[in-house]
Amino acid sequence: MHSRIEKSFLTLAALIVTAGLVTPGMAQNQDREEWKGKNLQYFPEDIEREELIAHMRQFSFALGVACTHCHGTAEQTGFNLKDVDFSLDSKPTKSKAREMLRMTEQINTKLLAPIAKSPLDLPVSCFTCHSGLPLPEAIESRVLRMIESDGVEAAVADYRSVREDYHGSAAYNFREQPLVEVAASLHNQGRFEAALAICLLNLEFHHESGQTKYQLAETYFALRDTKNARPIYEKMLEARPGNRRAKTRLEEIERIEAGAENDNSGDAIE
Ligand code: HEC
Numbered sequence: 001m002h003s004r005i006e007k008s009f010l011t012l013a014a015l016i017v018t019a020g021l022v023t024p025g026m027a028q029n030q031d032r033e034e035w036k037g038k039n040l041q042y043f044p045e046d047i048e049r050e051e052l053i054a055h056m057r058q059f060s061f062a063l064g065v066a067c068t069h070c071h072g073t074a075e076q077t078g079f080n081l082k083d084v085d086f087s088l089d090s091k092p093t094k095s096k097a098r099e100m101l102r103m104t105e106q107i108n109t110k111l112l113a114p115i116a117k118s119p120l121d122l123p124v125s126c127f128t129c130h131s132g133l134p135l136p137e138a139i140e141s142r143v144l145r146m147i148e149s150d151g152v153e154a155a156v157a158d159y160r161s162v163r164e165d166y167h168g169s170a171a172y173n174f175r176e177q178p179l180v181e182v183a184a185s186l187h188n189q190g191r192f193e194a195a196l197a198i199c200l201l202n203l204e205f206h207h208e209s210g211q212t213k214y215q216l217a218e219t220y221f222a223l224r225d226t227k228n229a230r231p232i233y234e235k236m237l238e239a240r241p242g243n244r245r246a247k248t249r250l251e252e253i254e255r256i257e258a259g260a261e262n263d264n265s266g267d268a269i270e
């Protein structure tokens with residue numbers, strides 16, 4: 001699994017200070033003149049250290065990572081910044097971040113600029129796309145990808161764990177809609193067992209969701225599990241007596257169940 005939201009950005013701030021990158025208090029002015037980036041290819045060579053570090057902190061927040069996501073040797077990870085040489089280009093993520101800086105600038109200066117602006121005149125930033133993730137993948141894409149690679153059980157376990165880690169952050173949308181979409185997509189492919197697992201997962205977190213219950217009923221129905229489908233359609237009809245879909249399904253269920261009974265009695269006679 002790729003990097004999770006790192007524990008606390010307070011720790012991050014503290015480490016930046018101890019790493020000697022930001023010197024609080026009086027020494028600041030004097031240091032400012034002495035510091036010079038060794039390997040700046042995007043930012044201006046004479047950028048002040050505080051300004052550069054402010055950008056760096058924004059990168060870390062936008063991607064939900066520690067500085068070592070882009071800096072240091074492969075062995076240097078997490079929040080320990082001891083002996084990290086920030087001027088090295090040893091991690092591919094750092095070079096990619098440079099490309100991303102250029103891309104974001106192009107978006108803002110070339111692509112977005114000619115379009116009539118809202119009163120907020122918002123720029124595109126790293127956060128616009130990444131929203132706290134190193135790789136900005138929507139939760140529904142993640143679940144579908146996991147189902148393909150590791151199966152539905154693993155995907156359900158992954159969803160639970162990611163939800164635990166990221167709940168309340170902007171990174172993933174844990175409301176009902178994304179899993180409704182996943183279940184619908186599996187349903188349309190005729191993968192009803194997988195759709196069922198996703199519906200049940202969604203219902204666990206959204207007990208009152210009408211959409212998920214409807215989806216669940218449809219999945220049970222598709223699996224010809226009329227025993228589980230029936231009470232859901234009945235409740236739907238109770239809540240909205242004009243619900244034609246539920247009515248039709250209940251009629252179909254009647255026919256299926258009657259048919260099954262006839263088959264059984266037929267068997268018994270034979
Ligand atoms: C998403 C990747 C990314 C993250 C996260 C990141 N940086 Fe950077 N950092 C870069 C890139 C890219 C450059 C080079 C910019 C350039 O070429 O102008 C850079 C340059 C630097 C430099 C200048 C090095 C030199 O002398 O050339 C320092 C210092 C630095 N980062 C510190 C930090 C700190 C501290 C953090 C954590 C708060 C951090 N960075 C987080 C991508 C990152």
Ligand code: HEC
Pocket residue numbers: 059063093094096097100101104124125126127128129130134135136
């Ligand atoms: C328009 C949307 C968008 C913006 C803006 C954007 N990114 Fe990205 N970024 C992506 C996408 C999409 C990927 C994943 C591409 C892939 O799968 O290889 C990505 C990948 C990356 C990666 C590589 C991660 C990896 O593990 O391979 C880094 C680092 C990164 N972005 C940093 C940044 C930084 C820093 C900024 C702001 C300067 C930024 N991005 C702005 C969409 C964006």
